[in-house]
Amino acid sequence: MIGDVLPTTPNESPNWHRLRHAIRSTWPNRHGRSSDIATLVGCSGGADSVALIRLLAELWAEESNALAPANEAAAKPVAPLVVAHCNHGLRGEESNADEAFVRQLCEQLQLPLVVHHVAQPSESATTGPPSDERTLRGIRRDFFERTAKQHGCRYVAVAHSADDQAETMLHHFIRGTGPLGLAGIAEVSELNTDIVLRRPLLQVRRGTLRAGLREIGQTWREDASNQHTVYTRNWIRHDVLPLIESRYPNAVEAIHRAGTLQHELNEMMRRLAERWLEAFTDFSDDRWIIRTQRLSQSTNPERGTVDTDTTCDWMFERPVIVAASQLAWDRLGWSRGSMTMQHWQRLSGLINDRSSWHTSSGATPADKADDGIDHGGHFPGGICVSIETEQLVLRSE
Ligand SMILES: Nc1ncnc2c1ncn2[C@@H]1O[C@H](COP(=O)(O)OP(=O)(O)OP(=O)(O)O)[C@@H](O)[C@H]1O
Secondary structure, X not given: OOOOOOOOOOXXXXXXXXXXXXXXXXXXXXXXXXXOOOEEEEOOOOHHHHHHHHHHHHHHHHHHHHHOOOOOOOOOOOOOEEEEEEEOOOOOHHHHHHHHHHHHXXXXXXXXXXXXXXXXXXXXXXXXXXXXXXXXXXXXXXXXXXXXXXXXXXXXXXXXXXXXXXXXXXXXXXXXXXXXXXXXXXXXXXXXXXOEEEOOOOOOOHHHHHHHHHHOOOOOOOXXXXXXXXXXXXXXXXXXXXXXXXXXXXXXXXXXXXXXXXXXXXXXXXXXHHHHHHHHEEEEOOEEEEEHHHHHHOXXXXXXXXXXXXXXXXXXXXXXXXXXXXXXXXXXXXXXXXXXXXXXXXXXXXXXXXXXXXXXXXXXXXXXXXXXXXXXXXEOOOEEEEEEOOEEEEEEO
């Protein structure tokens, strides 16, 4: 049973009511019910995730109340709504106070809470606890995945907002990124094959979340380190975006729209890349084999172009080959971390190099990058390319 939440009217709390509407329209609704899929919600104690657990708790409470009186025997009870808090222990007492805050909120809402204390290094350790954002996110992700599995949760919900989306996309943009990075954060993605990660507040502005919380008298925790503009992400949040918005007031929405369109293009590219893999390649143990004979059969030797009777010329376009290579890397569990766009493009050039398709077995492809150096078919992460009879073979060294 979920704790009572104070009812308010739209006049008293217009922002909160807008948020309730937003969550109802984005959260999946099957046969008129949203609360029948067990869900884990990540809550740091910050405004966005406090708003998310309050909103989901209200949704669950409403549906639970609506079901109870009519036909108790037939009514299917609401599924568990579980809160997860990760105490990274990076800010000493502040971190413990965040945990205590989330604990108290969960008690008030009568929601079960699972807390993970990240192991701190021993006194003799020479390095401190991991503190870079990427590592912390990885720790939370593993914790969410584990806990969702333990509690039979099919969904994990986190509270990224439209502002997070715009900040992330701008960050990717200025740091350098490919099509995936330009799409920003996905509203729905897979945490693993059984668990779906949802971000139901991705269309909502951070200001609206805070205004809504103030209207219902709900407090939250402020992380003081979010104010330090020495970190690029905070600098974008506090200096860059406000400056952009002073001239383009709808910039956040516009960036969001661009991300959605890019996401659609990426989906299309993924489907083409899968077809490419299926048509021309095989996987064997830890090797990726590109059947150059099949590639060559798909071209018309007289014209030196793709034979559109048997295939389509999109199959030889660089973005398709790059996307297919990235999928192949994922399938083989090879790290994409050090592969830059230049590396992917160089690989695509090697695959598309018709002169190598008929070279005798055992050769190493001539592989000149923009730097003019022959890299001998070597790629970061110890991946190398060799030519064998009518095939290019990539393997981990
Ligand atoms: N320590 C944590 N424990 C549990 N969930 C977390 C934690 N940190 C972040 N999350 C989840 O991941 C989402 C995005 O992380 P981010 O670092 O942007 O959050 P945040 O800055 O702490 O903001 P907020 O809690 O206000 O959403 C959060 O909204 C929350 O749902």
